[in-house]
Amino acid sequence: MATKKLDKVEKQFEMLQILNEEGEVVNEKAMPDLSDDQLKELMRRMVYTRIWDQRALSLNRQGRLGFYAPVAGQEASMLASQFAMDAEDWLLPSYRDIPQLVFHGLPLTKAFLYSRGHFEGGQIPDGVNALMPQIIIAAQCTQAAGVALGLKKRGKKNIALTYFGDGATSQGDFYEGINFAGAYQAPAVFISQNNRFAISVPVEKQTASKTLAQKAVAAGIRGVQVDGMDPLAVYAATKEAREHAVNGEGPTFIETLTYRYGPHTTAGDDPTRYRTEELDNEWEKKDPLIRFRKFLENKGLWSKEDEEKTVEQAKEDIKAALKEADNTPKQKVTDLIKIMNEKLPYNLQEQLEEYTKKESK
Amino acid sequence: MAQMTMIQAITDALRTELKRDKDVLVFGEDVGKNGGVFRATEGLQDEFGEDRVFDTPLAESGIGGLALGLAMQDYRPVMEIQFFGFVFEAMDSVVSQMARLRYRSGGKYQAPITIRAPFGGGVKTPELHADNLEGLFAQSPGVKVVIPSTPYDAKGLLISAIRDNDPVIFLEHMKLYRSFRGEVPEGEYTIELGKANVVREGNDVTIITYGAMVQTSLKAAEQLEKENISAEVIDLRTVSPLDIETIIKSVEKTNRVVVVQEAQKQAGVAANVIAEINDRAILHLEAPVGRVAAPDTIFPFASAENVWLPDENDVIEKVKETLNF
Ligand SMILES: Cc1ncc(C[n+]2csc(CCOP(=O)(O)OP(=O)(O)O)c2C)c(N)n1
Numbered sequence: 001m002a003t004k005k006l007d008k009v010e011k012q013f014e015m016l017q018i019l020n021e022e023g024e025v026v027n028e029k030a031m032p033d034l035s036d037d038q039l040k041e042l043m044r045r046m047v048y049t050r051i052w053d054q055r056a057l058s059l060n061r062q063g064r065l066g067f068y069a070p071v072a073g074q075e076a077s078m079l080a081s082q083f084a085m086d087a088e089d090w091l092l093p094s095y096r097d098i099p100q101l102v103f104h105g106l107p108l109t110k111a112f113l114y115s116r117g118h119f120e121g122g123q124i125p126d127g128v129n130a131l132m133p134q135i136i137i138a139a140q141c142t143q144a145a146g147v148a149l150g151l152k153k154r155g156k157k158n159i160a161l162t163y164f165g166d167g168a169t170s171q172g173d174f175y176e177g178i179n180f181a182g183a184y185q186a187p188a189v190f191i192s193q194n195n196r197f198a199i200s201v202p203v204e205k206q207t208a209s210k211t212l213a214q215k216a217v218a219a220g221i222r223g224v225q226v227d228g229m230d231p232l233a234v235y236a237a238t239k240e241a242r243e244h245a246v247n248g249e250g251p252t253f254i255e256t257l258t259y260r261y262g263p264h265t266t267a268g269d270d271p272t273r274y275r276t277e278e279l280d281n282e283w284e285k286k287d288p289l290i291r292f293r294k295f296l297e298n299k300g301l302w303s304k305e306d307e308e309k310t311v312e313q314a315k316e317d318i319k320a321a322l323k324e325a326d327n328t329p330k331q332k333v334t335d336l337i338k339i340m341n342e343k344l345p346y347n348l349q350e351q352l353e354e355y356t357k358k359e360s361k
Numbered sequence: 362m363a364q365m366t367m368i369q370a371i372t373d374a375l376r377t378e379l380k381r382d383k384d385v386l387v388f389g390e391d392v393g394k395n396g397g398v399f400r401a402t403e404g405l406q407d408e409f410g411e412d413r414v415f416d417t418p419l420a421e422s423g424i425g426g427l428a429l430g431l432a433m434q435d436y437r438p439v440m441e442i443q444f445f446g447f448v449f450e451a452m453d454s455v456v457s458q459m460a461r462l463r464y465r466s467g468g469k470y471q472a473p474i475t476i477r478a479p480f481g482g483g484v485k486t487p488e489l490h491a492d493n494l495e496g497l498f499a500q501s502p503g504v505k506v507v508i509p510s511t512p513y514d515a516k517g518l519l520i521s522a523i524r525d526n527d528p529v530i531f532l533e534h535m536k537l538y539r540s541f542r543g544e545v546p547e548g549e550y551t552i553e554l555g556k557a558n559v560v561r562e563g564n565d566v567t568i569i570t571y572g573a574m575v576q577t578s579l580k581a582a583e584q585l586e587k588e589n590i591s592a593e594v595i596d597l598r599t600v601s602p603l604d605i606e607t608i609i610k611s612v613e614k615t616n617r618v619v620v621v622q623e624a625q626k627q628a629g630v631a632a633n634v635i636a637e638i639n640d641r642a643i644l645h646l647e648a649p650v651g652r653v654a655a656p657d658t659i660f661p662f663a664s665a666e667n668v669w670l671p672d673e674n675d676v677i678e679k680v681k682e683t684l685n686f
């Protein structure tokens with residue numbers, strides 16, 4: 001009996017797909033309303049991010065960048081969902097969600113400074129509604145409930161959108177976040193990018209749940225599973241969740257099925273220890289860029305020149321941003337002391353003097 | 362005797378105890394197939410099976426609760442917190458639950474749990490990976506806090522920690538994992554918890570320290586020797602409880618003390634060491650006890666680490682200040 005009921009729950013969470021691996025529309029009625037220009041822009045962002053990811057990995061090897069969490073494979077999941085955000089919406093990213101942060105308004109230079117471990121990398125510019133990348137797994141989930149409740153109390157027609165991984169759904173903060181948002185009917189959208197692994201641990205070992213999306217049931221909120229390699233499905237699901245949220249109909253939890261092609265981070269992870277080549281190949285066949293490119297080419301919206309222009313633009317931007325990062329004054333301990341508190345206590349005042357002397361040597 | 366890095370010595374200690382006692386269980390995030398993000402549990406799942414060495418879902422509070430529950434079933438859990446900065450997620454499990462189990466059960470139950478975690482600065486990690494949080498636990502009655510500074514100590518102390526019938530927090534400084542090798546005997550041996558080690562004898566001043574700062578202090582002592590200053594260096598090995606006897610004996614000999622810690626200055630282990638010396642040996646002091654520590658900010662963003670972390674020169678300067686008082 002009990003298993004039968006569980007089957008019923010699981011069936012509600014069948015994966016939403018609009019574009020199949022061949023770039024064919026398989027679900028016409030779910031097609032989102034996107035203009036040709038918007039479709040092209042989304043493709044441009046995905047290609048741009050793929051190039052940036054490749055550059056980031058090689059810059060890291062040369063010691064020119066620090067901590068970096070690769071994103072190749074997850075472009076649709078990341079960028080098509082961010083594409084559904086309003087410019088005024090609030091973004092709460094994890095360490096991997098730097099591309100969304102950049103397309104939401106963080107200058108690329110700041111992203112590089114963040115990677116290098118410079119505090120200026122955390123300075124979100126005025127007018128950009130976002131928090132810094134979160135390191136503590138799932139901490140952003142409860143915070144998203146808070147931002148969303150604040151937006152609701154202020155009468156804003158905006159949402160808080162937060163990203164985290166599959167592993168993150170094991171944390172208490174995840175359950176607390178979706179439950180709080182549900183309890184307050186706060187305008188939050190929670191996106192778990194299920195890339196199948198939390199470092200080395202496969203999602204099957206993370207939970208007995210067949211889908212992550214079904215975890216929404218217990219919180220009494222909407223849950224959706226989408227093909228995370230399909231930009232149109234990701235966009236449609238996020239857009240709908242956003243509309244629900246701003247219409248006062250409560251939060252949504254979206255699970256995107258995706259894959260990270262690269263290592264967990266650049267800090268020495270070796271995926272061959274825990275993933276097979278077959279699995280890698282299986283997922284690379286689902287590549288979001290390949291299928292979206294086919295779709296756009298068939299519509300006459302994307303050409304070789306578009307592709308080349310985007311690649312060139314990405315390379316140029318990266319070069320310029322790196323130069324700016326290189327020219328940013330080195331961070332000092334005295335800088336860090338000064339930003340500890342609004343008003344420095346006696347110990348920090350003394351240490352400010354001490355380190356000013358030390359750093360002028 | 363084999364030459365090992367500290368990480369190898371830790372794996373060796375885990376293997377030794379897994380072999381000796383079938384109730385020892387090793388678990389945490391990525392410790393199974395992946396062998397831990399630093400490879401501390403490398404090969405252990407293959408050797409002892411998934412029943413004994415296993416991955417957990419990603420939740421430190423869950424890991425802590427699981428450990429306590431397994432202890433109630435007479436297992437001897439060795440849980441890993443992937444980086445000690447994430448221990449806040451398990452703070453309730455450790456401080457409110459494990460540390461109080463014996464007390465709350467009127468002495469009936471015990472929590473023979475070892476909590477292993479990498480920590481410490483100088484390896485340019487992202488934020489929250491390097492913090493020195495030992496002081497928080499040194500302030501928590503009911504748990505011991507052990508910090509090895511050499512491969513030999515790491516193995517002997519970890520074996521003792523696993524065999525101890527109370528919760529032990531075992532902190533592994535990341536900078537020491539692979540920076541040097543040392544002799545490590547095969548098979549089992551233990552180093553008593555709560556006992557410090559005089560790693561260098563001297564007469565003019567005592568430097569009391571632990572963790573990666575032992576190496577820093579030893580280098581400072583070598584420099585000082587060239588200037589005819591003879592420094593004794595004590596490695597605390599266990600920062601809670603302190604080895605008062607060894608500390609006081611040395612203070613009574615040298616009459617001058619500098620305490621060195623990598624952690625921020627405010628509160629913390631050094632403050633406690635100084636208070637104990639003041640309580641027990643103030644009349645033996647020729648100068649106020651010096652203190653070398655990091656400034657009272659959040660652990661710095663990676664690119665400012667080098668200036669932020671205390672170094673040899675800080676130790677040398679403080680020693681001279683104490684001598685010239
Ligand atoms: C509280 C906490 N525990 C552990 C870690 C170490 N850690 C960093 S990423 C990660 C895996 C996260 O996996 P997932 O949620 O699937 O996200 P992904 O990295 O795959 O995007 C772990 C265990 C952490 N950063 N924070």
Ligand SMILES: [Mg+2]
Pocket residue numbers: 165166167193194195196197198199
């Ligand atoms: Mg994942």
